[in-house]
Amino acid sequence: MSEAAAKFTEDRQRLELAALSAPAVIFTVAMIAFPVVYTVWLGLHSFSSTGKQSFVGLANYSRLLADTEFWHGLWVTIALYVLSLVLQLVFGVWLALVLFHAKRLPGIVRSLFISPFMMPPVVAGMMWLVILDPSLGAANYILQSLGLPPSEWLASPVWVIPTVALIDTWQWTPYVALIVLGGLQSLPPSVYEAAQIDGASAFKTFQRITLPLLLPTIVTATILRSVDLLRFFDIIYITTQGGPGNASNTLNIYGFRVGFEFFNIGYASALMLTLTAIVFGAVLAFNRLRGAVAW
Amino acid sequence: MASISIRNLVKRYGSFTVIPDLNLEIADHEFVVFVGPSGCGKSTLLRIIAGLEPISSGELYIGDNRVNGVPAAQRDIAMVFQDYALYPHMRVYENMSFALELRGTPKAEIDARVKRAAALLHIEPYLGRKPKELSGGQRQRVAMGRAIVRNPKAFLFDEPLSNLDAKLRGQVRAEIKALSQQLKTTMVFVTHDQIEAMTMADRIVVMQSGTVQQYDTPEAVYERPSNQFVAGFIGSPAMNFFPVELRGEQIVFSQDGADAPLDVNSRDLLRKAGHGVFGIRPEHFSVTADAAGAVAVTVRLVEPLGSDTLIHFDLAGASAIARVDPALRPKVGDRLNLRPQPGRAHLFDGSNGQVLR
Numbered sequence A: 001m002s003e004a005a006a007k008f009t010e011d012r013q014r015l016e017l018a019a020l021s022a023p024a025v026i027f028t029v030a031m032i033a034f035p036v037v038y039t040v041w042l043g044l045h046s047f048s049s050t051g052k053q054s055f056v057g058l059a060n061y062s063r064l065l066a067d068t069e070f071w072h073g074l075w076v077t078i079a080l081y082v083l084s085l086v087l088q089l090v091f092g093v094w095l096a097l098v099l100f101h102a103k104r105l106p107g108i109v110r111s112l113f114i115s116p117f118m119m120p121p122v123v124a125g126m127m128w129l130v131i132l133d134p135s136l137g138a139a140n141y142i143l144q145s146l147g148l149p150p151s152e153w154l155a156s157p158v159w160v161i162p163t164v165a166l167i168d169t170w171q172w173t174p175y176v177a178l179i180v181l182g183g184l185q186s187l188p189p190s191v192y193e194a195a196q197i198d199g200a201s202a203f204k205t206f207q208r209i210t211l212p213l214l215l216p217t218i219v220t221a222t223i224l225r226s227v228d229l230l231r232f233f234d235i236i237y238i239t240t241q242g243g244p245g246n247a248s249n250t251l252n253i254y255g256f257r258v259g260f261e262f263f264n265i266g267y268a269s270a271l272m273l274t275l276t277a278i279v280f281g282a283v284l285a286f287n288r289l290r291g292a293v294a295w
Numbered sequence B: 001m002a003s004i005s006i007r008n009l010v011k012r013y014g015s016f017t018v019i020p021d022l023n024l025e026i027a028d029h030e031f032v033v034f035v036g037p038s039g040c041g042k043s044t045l046l047r048i049i050a051g052l053e054p055i056s057s058g059e060l061y062i063g064d065n066r067v068n069g070v071p072a073a074q075r076d077i078a079m080v081f082q083d084y085a086l087y088p089h090m091r092v093y094e095n096m097s098f099a100l101e102l103r104g105t106p107k108a109e110i111d112a113r114v115k116r117a118a119a120l121l122h123i124e125p126y127l128g129r130k131p132k133e134l135s136g137g138q139r140q141r142v143a144m145g146r147a148i149v150r151n152p153k154a155f156l157f158d159e160p161l162s163n164l165d166a167k168l169r170g171q172v173r174a175e176i177k178a179l180s181q182q183l184k185t186t187m188v189f190v191t192h193d194q195i196e197a198m199t200m201a202d203r204i205v206v207m208q209s210g211t212v213q214q215y216d217t218p219e220a221v222y223e224r225p226s227n228q229f230v231a232g233f234i235g236s237p238a239m240n241f242f243p244v245e246l247r248g249e250q251i252v253f254s255q256d257g258a259d260a261p262l263d264v265n266s267r268d269l270l271r272k273a274g275h276g277v278f279g280i281r282p283e284h285f286s287v288t289a290d291a292a293g294a295v296a297v298t299v300r301l302v303e304p305l306g307s308d309t310l311i312h313f314d315l316a317g318a319s320a321i322a323r324v325d326p327a328l329r330p331k332v333g334d335r336l337n338l339r340p341q342p343g344r345a346h347l348f349d350g351s352n353g354q355v356l357r
Helices: A003-043 A059-066 A068-101 A107-118 A121-131 A138-145 A160-185 A189-198 A202-230 A234-239 A251-260 A265-293 B042-050 B092-102 B107-121 B136-148 B166-183 B194-200 B218-223 B228-233 B264-273
Strands: A045-047 A053-055 B004-013 B016-026 B031-035 B057-062 B077-080 B154-158 B186-191 B203-208 B211-216 B240-247 B250-253 B275-280 B285-288 B295-304 B309-315 B318-324 B335-340 B346-349
Touching: A003 A045, A003 A265, A045 A265, A059 A068, A059 A265, A068 A107, A068 A160, A068 A202, A068 A251, A068 A265, A107 A160, A121 A160, A121 A234, A160 A202, A160 A234, A189 A202, A189 B077, A189 B092, A202 A265, A234 A251, A251 A265, B004 B042, B016 B042, B016 B211, B031 B042, B031 B194, B042 B057, B042 B077, B042 B154, B042 B186, B042 B203, B077 B136, B092 B107, B092 B136, B107 B136, B107 B166, B136 B166, B166 B194, B186 B194, B194 B218, B203 B218, B203 B228, B211 B218, B211 B228, B228 B240, B228 B275, B228 B346, B240 B264, B240 B318, B250 B264, B264 B275, B264 B346, B285 B318, B309 B335
Parallel strands: B031 B186, B031 B203, B077 B154, B154 B186
Antiparallel strands: A045 A053, B004 B016, B004 B057, B203 B211, B240 B250, B240 B275, B275 B346, B285 B335, B295 B309, B295 B335, B309 B318
16 A cells, blocks of 8 residues: 555544544533533632622632531531441442342332332432421321330431431432342352352351452442432432521532522532532542452 | 262252262272263262252261261362352462361461462462462462362362363363372362363263263273263263174174174174174274275375374264374375274163173
8 A cells, every 4th residue: 555545544544533533522522521611610700799700719719618608518418428328338238138138039029129219309308208297297106106206307407417318328228239239149159159168157258258349349339329429419408408507508508509599609619619529539539449449 | 088978869950850869989088080071960969069059868978977968168178169269359378268267277377278288289479469360270279279278078179170271271180180199188070071080080980961870990981981971971082883783693884784893702792782882992993904804994084183193984874083003194085994903892782872791
C-alpha cells in the first residue's frame, strides 16, 4: 500500500471513530458536564431578588463554613448515613443468607421479600407516615398492645433520625440483599467443601470464608447505597420536611430549601457542590477499599 | 494411616441409582486409582468416602471406624479437588494452616508443619502469595500441601491433574507418585485418564455405570482384562476388537468369514460361548513376511510417533490399529502381514463381554 493510500485509510478510520463516538460525547456534555459547570458558575455568583447576578468568588463557600445550619445538616446527613448503611448491610447480608439457604422458598415469597425497593420512595414515605402516626398509626397500637409506651416517632427530635433510618432500611435492605445474594451465588462451591473437610464449623465458615469472600460485593453495595444515602431527600421530604425543627434537616433538604424556598441560588449551588464532593470522596474511598479486599 | 472398606454401598439421587451395589477393600498405605469414563460414579464414590455425599445404604469403614453419617471433618481425611479449591482470599501459608488452626494446634507446631510441607513440595517462596498470584502447577502443589500438613489417615484426589497442561501433568504425576512413596499413606485417586491410572496405582479400580469392572494391579488390568469394557478402556490406542465365530472347526471373522488368527485353545472356548470377540492390542501385532497365522492388511493411514509408528487398517469390517517399528517406514497402500504375538490375543464372550479363559 502506498503512503498516500495508507494516510487516506487512517484519516477515514479517524473520521469514522469521531462520527461513532460523537453522540456519546454530545450526550455526556449536554447531560453531565453542562449542569455541573453551570452549578459551579452559579456557586460563584450571588443573585438579587430582581434576578441581577454578581460575581462573588468563593464568598458562598466561606459563608458555608460559618453557617451553623450547614454543620448541623452535615451532622444529620452523616448520622443518617452511618445508621442506615450499617442497618442495611447487616440485615441485607442476613436476608441474602436466608434466601440463599432457603432454596425451597417459593418464588412468590422471595419476590415479596425483595419487593419494598420496587416501591416509589414517595409511596413508601406516605405509607410509613400513616403507620407511624402517633395517634392513629399501627406502630403505636402495637407498642401499646405490648404494654409499651407510645412513641412520637417522626415528631420526636430524638427519634426522628433513627425512625427515618428504619424507614429507609425497610425499603433498601432487600436491594442490598439482592446484590449480596448475587455475590453468594457466584462463590465457588468447592471452597465450602474444602472448608467442610478442613473442619470449619458453620460460624467459622461464615467468619473466615463467606464474609471475606463477600467483601468485594458488600463494598459494591456500600458504594451504591452511599451515593443514595448521602443525598437523602425523598423520604425525609415526604415524612418530616427536615423537622421537627431542624432535627432531620439533611444537607440535601437544606440546600433545596435555600434554593427553592429562600431563592438563594448561588449559596444553594455551593451547598450542593459541597455535598457532591462529599459523595465523590466517599465513592473514591470505597473504591480503593474494594481494590484492597478483592481476592 | 488406615484402610478403607466399602461394603454393599448404594448411592441414589432420587429414583436414579448411581452406584447399585459396590464392595471394595483398600489396604493401608495403598495407592488406589478409580478410573472410568465420565458419569461412571468414580467421583461420587470418592465424595462418599470424603463425607461430602451421604450413603443411601451400605457401610463405609475408614480404619476400624464405621463412618456412615460421620461429618467430613471428623473422618480425618484430606482431599485435593479438581479445581484445587484453595481459599482465594487467604495467602498460601493461611491456606495450609487453616485446618490446623481450626483444630487448635499450637502456633509453633503449625508453623513447623507448614514449612515442612512447603519444603517437600518446593513452594516455600510462595507462602506469602495469594492463589491468584500462582500458576496452575503451583496451585496444585499448594492444594497438596494443604492436605499434607494435616497428616491425615488417607488422601483423596479428585482428578487433580485435569486442569494442567500435558507437560506439567506428567511432572506433577511423578511428584504425586514420589510423594505417596515418601508419605506411606493410603491414597485414593480419581481420574478418567488411564495413563495416570497405570503409572501411579498400586491397584486400579476400573468402573462403569457405578460398578467395579475390575480391581487389580495395573499389569493385571492391562495383561488380563476381565471383560471387553476394561480391555477397551485401558491402553492407548485402545485394543482392537473383531467379532469371531466357529464355522466347523475353523475360527473365522463373523463379518467376512476369513480365517481369524486364533489358537486351538480359543476354539474350545468359542465352542462353549457360541460366538465371541477377538481382541488384540495394537502393540501386540508383529509384522511378518510369512502369511501363515497372520492376516494380510492394507495400510490406510500412517501416524509416526517417533518411538513407534501407528498404522491404521481395516479388517473384517472393523477399523483397527497396529503399533509397529518405525524403521519399517510403512506407506499408505502397502500390504502387510500382521500376526498376533503368541498368548497376547484375548477372546471375549460375544453375549456378555466377559473374558473367555
